[in-house]
Amino acid sequence: MRLQLSDLVYLSPELTLVIAAVIISVLDLILPNKVNRTILGWLSIVSLMISTAFVIYYMRLLNLSEDPLAPVQLLNLSYRVDDFANLFKLIFLIGTIFILFMSIGSVKKEDIHHRGEYYYLFLPATLGAMIMASSGDLITLYVGLELLSITSYILVGIRKGNTKTNEAAFKYIVVGGIASAFILYGMSFLYGLSGSTNLTEINQALQVSDSSFELLIYVSFMLIVAGLGTKIAAAPFHTWAADVYQGAATPITAYLATVSKAAGFAMLFRLVYLVYYGVGGQDSSPVFIDLFMIILLVAAAAMIIGNVLALKQRKVKRLLAYSGVANAGYLLVPIGIGLHSQFPHSSNFSELYFYLIAYLFMNIGAFAVLMAIERTTGDGELKGFAGLYYRAPYTAFAVVILLLSLAGLPVTGGFIGKVFILLGALQVKAYWLAIVMILTSVISFYYYFSIIRQMFMRTNFEAGSNKLNLSVPIAITIWISTVVTIILGFFPNYVLSYINDIFTIGTDFFIR
Template identity: 60%
Template structure:
């Protein structure tokens, strides 16, 4: 048996991940050694430095490389698919860390130091998932992300809602991880390997003998990953967890954790269940149809249940469920000769989704600091109390709703056009109808700001990082909408379907 070694020079390829590991260790040691009475808020700035250095390593040494690199026989891959997804993850956690500085305090969230350094291993887990080319590596990254997320959700130990949300998250998250692992075990049993290209090669020549087990493995893994991205019907935990968690952690779950799960869903589905060797077989069509049904169910469930929500966190939770459906569509419709920009469309909308959600959570944190209000009525009369802030909120809401000249509009439009090009008209119809439904609850926020008055509300007390984050996200959403084709063209130029997504042994 050949012994596979990780050479010293290979560590250079892991510079972004090692940077996050080193930063997390330094922060944890500082938190332990500093006297209890010393404020930990400045640890957020050190965390941001680690995130920025990690992203810089990716841009300088991993993005737009000529040929993908692999470690330990494709267990870990350095390619443009992974690099783009890592940059999205790091940008998301960077914005969340930045807006938390000065806003997260010991009264609301005990152990602020732990809050900052636990975000780092969580995003590290997402980065490992994005680069995984092997099932065990994938599962290690998934569990690193999941376990740290469970702790972060439960950080408000004296809040009953936080405890309830954390308990549900741990139990259901553990079950979903077990389901994914069970699906992986069938793949290993059928193929004798955990490496994606080797699994694909064996399944291509399996014929009818392994077909029932292939179907069982697919549906188990789809159910497990469906939980991780909060897609219907695996979404029931999301509203309670989002409502109970500290608001920055809710933003993390809604954006970073979900993006990491989508990254590995893209990688696994296209390297095992929709690989070139399986294309054209009956089961290939069944796999894609199942993902389309989940996408449609998420869009319908999320948008229609959101109509009845009055709590902003729960509303954004159901909005996130609906957006999970939109993000599933580019994975489900498959690459074809007439349409092969799935990944570019997915990434563009993921970036738009990240900006508009983090921006809205920054707004919610401002309202919580000022009034302690999470309900929609907290927006009442906002135009009269803070006209500039109401403009930023309006830009974010318009992007969430998907109205023209915003990134949300063009993200949905390009996904819709791709769906129509591949002749999945029923799925396109679901996208259109559910987007129209979403206008009602999104515009409920604007109605509160401009058509309601609340003279008794306390003055707003935003911190500078919260204000900057809110405006960065609002302006970023409009800027992406003004130049969507340039972003899509750049992603398509550096991303290669055969080199960066499909893994060949």
């Protein structure tokens, strides 16, 4: 199928970012050097908001209008405008808006000389994430992945005068390139097994394949899991995360920890359920069981290794990096427990998506606080939080809420999200995984409460850091993140009902 001119209307969210990125990059070139580049940041935020409005509009057309549309499939099913993609696009766009917003007025403190490039490079990165969420073909999936990856490499290394940044960028490029090669190699096996790059056609071929293909199916799956495990920083593929998080500018670290990670989960969900689901002809076949067990083993490893390594960290970015490794494990659980016919369970998407929302806001809030601490003390050490309650009591209260949510304590969005995932694991009788979740969550209390202890029980902070340097955008970001975290904790049913009303995995995902 050729792409018709009338089809471009369904690509309005993506085209908005493409056009905006081109216009803003040209403006950056022609504007005099004396002009403050902050205006480019505001233009980038406006373009992201317009793209968000288009996504919401098409969600209403697909679900809430009097004459709802069927999921739109373009270019011979290779690009899908469906509820799965739209929900993930909202996470990408909203997360990027907040990250750019908290950067306004703070970019100089990060020693970023090319501030115009810094602002508009978030647009193609987010575009790549959106392509990953909408792709129904291996080629478009990989194009979206590389667009996000290459732009992220540039963003990580944008502070060219910083030695740690250069080291982080080099490591990120090398590890990211290897991960992309693993994914591409795994995809090549899928093409060889099916003769197609379309996800549903590959799945149909794998379901009727004979036993001689089983080894190749295992190899392709393990290569893809290894590659995407690196992209989402899930142990044992996490070794790059701490150094890259530490070396990158804080807003870019926040982007890698939230939007980029969410894009990896969108791609993994697409591949697992559109390609590998039902391999062997039924969900009780040995191959099918083994593939999903691999995901659960990676999830368990990420929860254990991430939380244990976070215990000894004194730099907050590295602590949040290993916290992200552990949270990648929690987010893998809904994907790995699958859709069981023996033990009825079909809410894995809503469990994954709800926790992603909570994870997005509690991490963006935490990184916004860290930006304020860095602006005040000059570094991101744990001791920078010393006496925060006495310097900025309201901000300290917000930090407590965000950390309680990250630790999974009531009544916060993070707690409710973990409870839903835990109940899903218990529902399919994955008791060993539930035990790992509970024990690792208990371990996480130690390092999250070490920050709280610094804020309330350490009063010997340096005299030069007696007042927190809190800009208006950072303050707004902190409080919006805190309020959303509280709302998710007190009113989760409203959010879950909305997700379930919009998305049903049987009708909105498995479309042929």
